[in-house]
Amino acid sequence: MDLTEIRGLRLDVISEEGEHQDLSRGSTTMEMFNLASDRAGRTLQRFSVGTNESFRFEPCEDNSPSPTGAADGYGDDDEVFKKGEPESDIVSIRNRLQGKVAEMENFAGHLEEIFLTVEENFGRQEQLLEQHYNDVLQTLSQRYDERASELEEEKKSKLESLYSQLLACGQALGNSKELIETAQETYRSQDKRLFLKTVMPIIKRFETFVKEDVDLTLSTSLEFNTPLADLSDVTTMMESINIIPAPSAPVINPQMPNSATQTTLHVRWSLFSDDTVEFYELYYRPVLEDMPADGTGAPHESRVKVKETHCTVMDLLPNAQYELWVTATNTTGISPASEKALYVTVPSPPVIKQRGCSSCPEAALIRWESGNTNPVDSYTVELREMGSDGTESSITESIVAVPTCQCLIQLQTSRRYLISVRAVNVGGPSEKSEVVTVSTTGTFFHLLEDTAHPCLSISEDGFTIFYGDEELPISALALDDNTFTRCVAILGDLIPVRGRHYWEVEVDDETEFRIGVAYEDTERNSYLGANSSSWCMKHIRSPTRHKYEFLHNGQSPDLRITVYPARIGVALDYDGGTLSFFNANLGQHLHTFHCHFQNYVHPCFSLDSPGALTVHNGIQAPEYTLI
Template identity: 75%
Template sequence: LIDNIVNEITEFGFVSVCKVNETHCWVEDLHPNAQYEFWVTATNTTGISPASEKAVYMTVPSPPVIRERGCSSCPEAALIRWESGNTNPVESYTVDLSETGTDEEGGVTESIVAVPTCECLIQLQPGRQYLISVRAVNIGGPSNKSEPICISTTGTVFHLLQDTAHPCLSLSEDGFSMFYGDEELPISTQCVVSSWPRCAAVLGDLIPVRGRRYWEVAVEEATEYRIGVAYEDTQRNSYLGGTDSSWCMRHVLTPSRHKYEFLHGGWSPDVRITVNPVRIGVSLDYAAGTLSFFNADLKQHLHTFHCNFLDYVQPCFALDNPGALTVCNGVATPWYVHSV
């Protein structure tokens, strides 16, 4: 007769022992995404048997965590980014998406498998709503799903990038608004390498997909600002619109009037705007090679740059005096934009 059976487990070089009187045992509280070795010895009154052959078991990973502020979308696609959620590397990720508002709502309508990194660019249909989640995969199997993120393909959605912001600026928690509120801190204050030494600027994380992109920006009449686009590697030691790698609309307060400039390479045409816009529409069309600005409240075209974009550009924003600015995301492209 066997008095008891000893189950021995190793993880990270440590051995755990579990004594049972049956030919099976439950092992709980194992770490996720970790490899274990199991072996068994039998014991009776005469001693302990040799150990059985070792069995190797890998636990499944923890669910990833989607970085909401790292995600961006447009009517044709979404870029989803996430944190692994695991200390040890995993083999790959699976991205699950389902369209909401349909008969299949709640079920997986598509899975993208063997994603090697913590981001995935997904082609989608315009004017839809999707729930997207991520699973981590190792040889033990897939993890549970991450908390889902809701993606709308009605318009363009992006966030302001904290690591590109000038030290004068603070960003809202949702990543859509920027504030410059310290009049004592000069714009020329010491900057990190990725920020702008000559203007209080920040870049937006626009999805790298060609097509037409549209967003709106809410501003205040008393705020001096620059709104436009720039290449990601544009020179940071200049002003927005001051080089050939950035284009912007600039608002300046003078003693006599509100002055507006449309700058590229440091030059602006002579444009007079009689009604000060407080909600500015920006239309970027890669195929047509245009960047257009609108007074969204009046549906009024303000100016269009004609340019051959050699690479993807990022939205850029700057405040030249204390004030605030908010990016209005997910706005469908208005009809009057298509007529320009």
């Protein structure tokens, strides 16, 4: 069985185990969820975007539990819960088992990745070795051809030299043979005169032949010149198989979502080559807003040495940008540095503005401050419902991708909610802010201190205003565009939600006041009720009686109130187009304005004489206000 078959079998086993675990976990999860949902009768919520661009939560329809339990198959489970562990313990055990299964799945996936990586590395090394082998063979073949050609040329030269020497020897032998034969013929001759005539030339020829120097040594060596072959390039190639080149520059990956905490960053990088790396060095430093472009005066850089292509950097600042780069090192040398990348830690938790939050029976407006110097991408608002006994629901609803530092949330009437906010950037979500409790029993708001006349003082809890008779210095009368200048008044921060709103005002019978509603842009240098953008109830104290006027645009109907209202209820109905006033102690209707409010209005309060006034809100509207 080869490596490919082994890997195939391993992958099949992993796949079958994963499918079995998914089916088992899915079945267990559905059974436990149905059991918990049917037994406890809990109702999940979902949210959607309404027409007023706020988030609306609606109940999901759950299947009601069977009266007997047997029809749903849970009759036996009741006995188990009575005799065995509580439901919460079973859910906890199930969650731990699911966590273990997830860990084993992740480990199996990691092993599979390692298996594939080893095989890929082996394939690359085998291909590289084969390439080196072919290069060496090609070089040796080239050297062989060159050396064979040189030997052939040397052989040809030797043979030509020997052949020339052989010809010379043959010619000398022929001459000597001819001379000897001539001498013998002359010696045998009987004619003495002929002998004497021919013997002298023959003797001279003998003398000449003897004087000739005949070279009897070989003109060339029988041995071939065999110098050592220059195989230095082959040696270099053989050695290059074991020589590792210096790595190329790594590439830092862009920051992944949820890859950071307030003090840590998880950084990943890649090496787009087959380089061998012993270790990596990750460099990082914070990015300062006023850091010069040339890098002078930059903060000290830190360094982390790791063997993997990822690293978690610790002990960082929250919501801070960091500049990172990495180098790769092996036995040959260090790679060039990668291009610098910017990572950011998650933001600090936002700070909910307690006096910036308001609510009504159908919704809540939550405002907060970012609390971060660097901008964040969005915010997530989380809320949990509180039971009548003060217990918190285990279900947390989330409103994500909130772009600004406020969120209008549609809620259910007569409930209590715990609301917190998280800031989110590319690194991930921050820790949640401090929790604020919101009740939807009635309308709740705070006073807008930036609209208050300088002569007004506000109590520590923010619901009582005072108007003293002492004179203020001129420096204390510094006014801005949003401050009331003529009328000693202040506005309330009513939630911008149409529907019904109700609040009450506690007043002193010796204090002259104006209470009602006004548009946000009502004239600051005018009295409440004296213009077309405000509606109010006015109390005038005379020596003989209490006089009440209901003013809008400076006009009031002719009404007479006989019983002084120490606590006045104000009911605003956007849909019905009414603003009503009541004696809250007696449940007595005093007056109703009929007007189609084109824009959202704010509660308004004014003191025309020294005294105090207390606002009571967050209370349920009495039935007598539904007129």
